[in-house]
Amino acid sequence: MISKDCQNKCLKNNIKIVQKKLVIDTFGNVSLRNHSKVFIKPSGINIHDIMEEDISKVDIYSGQTTSGKKPSSDTPTHLELYRAFPEIGGIVHTHSLYATAWAQAAIPIPCYGTTHADYWQKEVPVTRQLKEEEINGDYEIETGKVIVETLKSLRLSPLDCPGILVSHHGPFTWGASIEDAVKNAELLEYVARLAMITKQINHEANEIDPLLHQRHFSRKHGPNAYYGQTK
Amino acid sequence: MISKDCQNKCLKNNIKIVQKKLVIDTFGNVSLRNHSKVFIKPSGINIHDIMEEDISKVDIYSGQTTSGKKPSSDTPTHLELYRAFPEIGGIVHTHSLYATAWAQAAIPIPCYGTTHADYWQKEVPVTRQLKEEEINGDYEIETGKVIVETLKSLRLSPLDCPGILVSHHGPFTWGASIEDAVKNAELLEYVARLAMITKQINHEANEIDPLLHQRHFSRKHGPNAYYGQTK
Amino acid sequence: MISKDCQNKCLKNNIKIVQKKLVIDTFGNVSLRNHSKVFIKPSGINIHDIMEEDISKVDIYSGQTTSGKKPSSDTPTHLELYRAFPEIGGIVHTHSLYATAWAQAAIPIPCYGTTHADYWQKEVPVTRQLKEEEINGDYEIETGKVIVETLKSLRLSPLDCPGILVSHHGPFTWGASIEDAVKNAELLEYVARLAMITKQINHEANEIDPLLHQRHFSRKHGPNAYYGQTK
Amino acid sequence: MISKDCQNKCLKNNIKIVQKKLVIDTFGNVSLRNHSKVFIKPSGINIHDIMEEDISKVDIYSGQTTSGKKPSSDTPTHLELYRAFPEIGGIVHTHSLYATAWAQAAIPIPCYGTTHADYWQKEVPVTRQLKEEEINGDYEIETGKVIVETLKSLRLSPLDCPGILVSHHGPFTWGASIEDAVKNAELLEYVARLAMITKQINHEANEIDPLLHQRHFSRKHGPNAYYGQTK
Numbered sequence A, B, C, D: 001m002i003s004k005d006c007q008n009k010c011l012k013n014n015i016k017i018v019q020k021k022l023v024i025d026t027f028g029n030v031s032l033r034n035h036s037k038v039f040i041k042p043s044g045i046n047i048h049d050i051m052e053e054d055i056s057k058v059d060i061y062s063g064q065t066t067s068g069k070k071p072s073s074d075t076p077t078h079l080e081l082y083r084a085f086p087e088i089g090g091i092v093h094t095h096s097l098y099a100t101a102w103a104q105a106a107i108p109i110p111c112y113g114t115t116h117a118d119y120w121q122k123e124v125p126v127t128r129q130l131k132e133e134e135i136n137g138d139y140e141i142e143t144g145k146v147i148v149e150t151l152k153s154l155r156l157s158p159l160d161c162p163g164i165l166v167s168h169h170g171p172f173t174w175g176a177s178i179e180d181a182v183k184n185a186e187l188l189e190y191v192a193r194l195a196m197i198t199k200q201i202n203h204e205a206n207e208i209d210p211l212l213h214q215r216h217f218s219r220k221h222g223p224n225a226y227y228g229q230t231k
Helices: A003-019 A075-084 A097-105 A132-136 A139-153 A178-201 A210-220 B003-019 B075-084 B097-105 B132-136 B139-153 B178-201 B210-220 C003-019 C075-084 C097-105 C132-136 C139-153 C178-201 C210-220 D003-019 D075-084 D097-105 D132-136 D139-153 D178-201 D210-220
Strands: A029-034 A037-040 A056-059 A065-067 A090-093 A163-166 A170-175 B029-034 B037-040 B056-059 B065-067 B090-093 B163-166 B170-175 C029-034 C037-040 C056-059 C065-067 C090-093 C163-166 C170-175 D029-034 D037-040 D056-059 D065-067 D090-093 D163-166 D170-175
Touching (some): A003 A029, A003 A090, A029 A075, A029 A178, A056 A075, A075 A139, A090 A178, A097 A163, A097 A178, A097 D178, A163 A178, A178 D178, A210 B132, B003 B037, B003 B056, B003 B178, B029 B075, B037 B075, B075 B090, B075 B170, B139 B163, B163 B178, B170 B178, B178 C097, C003 C056, C003 C090, C003 C178, C029 C075, C097 C163, C170 C178, C178 D097, C178 D178, C210 D132, D003 D056, D003 D090, D029 D178, D075 D170, D097 D170, D097 D178, D163 D178, D170 D178
Antiparallel strands (some): A029 A037, A029 A090, A037 A056, A056 A065, B029 B037, B029 B090, B056 B065, B090 B170, B163 B170, C029 C037, C056 C065, D029 D090, D037 D056, D056 D065, D163 D170
């Protein structure tokens, strides 16, 4: 893709998370990867106040900004994830209400039903808390590292676990494309809200039967998928 | 009705459940029956991206698609219900928040008040969990069968119990017409939300007096109904 | 007022409770009194489908409909209240979420703060449950009678207690005018929601200091009121 | 600023808190300070019914209204805060749902995550209850005094703690400008809602690590801030 298309896609998807009420104020940021470059929302700016050329373009390896405004303060987290997971093409960070509340509660979201099972192969994990030297060091890089560490320790591929909760902070989601990353941010918020209400109704609710979980996940993913028009 | 009218009604009512916020993403599906044919939403598609002629037309008995795109993966569930209950003309499946949360909690919705009693003659039932062979077999047909089994074991007619919760999955509603089925999907979500809030306020809330339940249900249904303009 | 103005006001305020999301489907009804006549929503009708002349006009004493469509099935409840309380000019019945949930929980809404204290001089009462002979008799008249009984037994004037919860049913509010009755329906829903959230945060939350309650209520009501522009 | 600009800003920001659903009915008021004058919403009025010149202009020291309609009954509270804190340029009082519920629960909002830490350096405090002589005396002045007393006893500067809960009443927020005060009102509501949901998910949720709290607060505030475009 040429830079102009990347800027346009990045801007449009940053606007989308505002319209879908996943962020308020200047919170949240969406990025996409194009070869060795990342396009991301500028720092501390109302997305409705900027134009395509203001979108920050950053080199994945050097971290240098090559065009646009000063990038989101969370850019080093995005870069860390792009470097660790070549299969992802877009990343979204929000402070959406229910996903953030689960992150604040520091509890993984249990899979209570098929809505969750359609998109996450297991529960939605929560990272460990950062250590003192991580908080006081390169905080945003360490945030990326602890996400990677969590997925690897759970032996989950990023496309089977398209989002995670950062402890006492909030959700990060991703996908093969920026559009998928945004869809996963919306679904994570929905799944988080469903799970919270489920717990309110029944504090001892059981998680979904693993067989039913696997059946639903594989309806939409993998070689035996039969959901949708594409097969 | 001619096919074109059925396609139009089916499309319009699939759009309605999006507008009423009963579904997000490509979740959910609405169907109507016309003699031996069912018209239903195509699989995995954004309803705003399709036209009337894309609506899938499926034979109730053979399960063959005779026109339109590949039908919803939940079509076998709809067909099972149409075959078991000749009195229903429309079916709706959503992942609406509160009804889905009760389904995930695997608890029937108790009748706490007249809003519920106006439409369901008893509590809103929840199915048993599917067995291993049902999940790994014809899963969508088995989902239909467990709904029929639940109604029959409770000796409820489908029009006195116009919707049910499928355990760890979500709600299905129906009605004499597709419009009634959609209205019942909206009412089930409202009743589910009311019941959840009621439990939060008073964990030991009593269910409605059965006499008051019956009085309200029969204001709207049956030979002594006196609600509305039609009598 | 001439009949046409009454019909117009009644229609407009019935539309308002739909717009304010206090009712769904064909639930809810708003009425106003003009001398010995009551103007009220017709039974079981979508308010957007009717015209001014369809509004039902009913005689307060005889209960006879003198123009318009068949009136709301709750009309006898409204008439009972108008006969008991000459100071009220409008009545609203909704199934709004939080007020209905408190009614279903059959618990009076405690006064936790000044938002409540600005409009209700005490807690929001809940009626006793109806008896078998009341449910099976003139049910809608008995609903009016139990509201009157509750206010009288608590020695509350209807303008100091502009709304009540009918056990396992929902809220009724009223006011000197139909506009006040609608405003009180909206405020009751807000107060009900605030109280529910307050209880979730602190199950042992204290009610407001009675002195602060009285101070706020009398800022807006009675001879020493100093809120607003009119004094 | 000339008076006309102040009136315009005051009107616009009072409209904003209605649009952001932080108030219903005639509740809530926003003011700004210009030298020795305060511009504030008139008492008991629907903000959409007034014009710029109706905005009340009040002298901070004498409390006299020099133009516009009769000012909000909460004006003495605003004046008290302006007199105590020269660094604040705008004040907002709302009855927003979740912040008011925490005020009614009379519990400070614990800091569970970075959303809160980005704006408040500590928990969101709640005032003590007013005493009998304060309620029956100059109630609105005493409300201002107890806010000042709370901040001072906690050794918090108003810009490090841009909002507070008044016990059994509701939130007051402020900022260097009227725009910041409104933004803080919106953020306080969001933080209050997040914290409530967090508690529902995990009644024993831990507060944020103080190091992470400090890191996030200082990303946005103070000499080492690196968030946004302005550095």
